[in-house]
Amino acid sequence: MLPKEAYDAGHYVGVVAHSTANNGDSADGERNYESTTWQNAFVHFFVDDQKIEQVANTDYICYGAGHTANHLGYVQVELCQTTDAAKFTKAYAMYTWLLAKLLFNRKLSVVDGVTLMSHAQVSAKWKESDHTDPIEYLASHGKTWANLVADVSANYKEMEGTDLKLQTLILYSGDADLQVAADLAQHFCCPIVQVAFATSDLLLSATTKYQVGGASAPAGVTLLSGADRYATMHAVLTLLGK
Numbered sequence: 001m002l003p004k005e006a007y008d009a010g011h012y013v014g015v016v017a018h019s020t021a022n023n024g025d026s027a028d029g030e031r032n033y034e035s036t037t038w039q040n041a042f043v044h045f046f047v048d049d050q051k052i053e054q055v056a057n058t059d060y061i062c063y064g065a066g067h068t069a070n071h072l073g074y075v076q077v078e079l080c081q082t083t084d085a086a087k088f089t090k091a092y093a094m095y096t097w098l099l100a101k102l103l104f105n106r107k108l109s110v111v112d113g114v115t116l117m118s119h120a121q122v123s124a125k126w127k128e129s130d131h132t133d134p135i136e137y138l139a140s141h142g143k144t145w146a147n148l149v150a151d152v153s154a155n156y157k158e159m160e161g162t163d164l165k166l167q168t169l170i171l172y173s174g175d176a177d178l179q180v181a182a183d184l185a186q187h188f189c190c191p192i193v194q195v196a197f198a199t200s201d202l203l204l205s206a207t208t209k210y211q212v213g214g215a216s217a218p219a220g221v222t223l224l225s226g227a228d229r230y231a232t233m234h235a236v237l238t239l240l241g242k
């Protein structure tokens with residue numbers, strides 16, 4: 001059983017990116033090896049070209065990068081090494097996605113050398129080990145640490161985008177349309193806002209937009225409107241197939 005020690009901060013504050021220094025290894029192989037050596041070293045995840053393998057609970061510290069980083073609270077991820085370029089590309093994509101996801105789950109942002117650290121940066125900062133991974137390994141496949149930071153940032157941004165993206169947004173023209181619009185919003189479980197107050201940011205944040213009532217709607221918004229409020233109601237019912 002792995003030890004369950006809490007982080008100093010009570011939760012993790014960043015991630016450490018490692019590589020295994022072992023060409024041709026796999027997540028399974030590394031997990032099996034680690035299960036015999038955890039007293040000295042263990043991490044939370046291994047990533048190879050096939051999968052992301054979680055081997056320890058991220059609520060508790062691991063022994064991957066020296067006492068200070070381990071205890072401050074860094075979730076640690078090992079990239080399994082390969083000399084095969086295609087396998088590297090697949091593993092690297094999952095690795096940068098996972099690093100971003102771990103940061104995103106705690107809304108830590110991607111801050112090079114602070115929330116996102118290489119083992120090399122940890123060694124340079126706290127001088128508790130001389131490991132410099134994964135720099136040399138990344139370089140062997142033509143990647144720099146700056147490339148990795150940019151790739152993790154791009155993944156993180158995408159996660160923020162989907163997080164904030166509304167499925168549907170209902171606009172309404174005036175008070176007379178409010179009740180029907182509110183019923184429609186309830187149907188879609190989505191927000192409702194009077195068109196006069198709909199900012200362009202809000203409009204951009206939703207995938208599908210309907211406006212109930214009014215003579216015209218902003219670009220990209222489907223107008224559900226008739227000559228009077230019964231005709232408007234009819235347009236809404238038609239949308240719902242009733």
Ligand SMILES: [Zn+2]
Nearest residue numbers: 018119131133
């Ligand atoms: Zn390392």
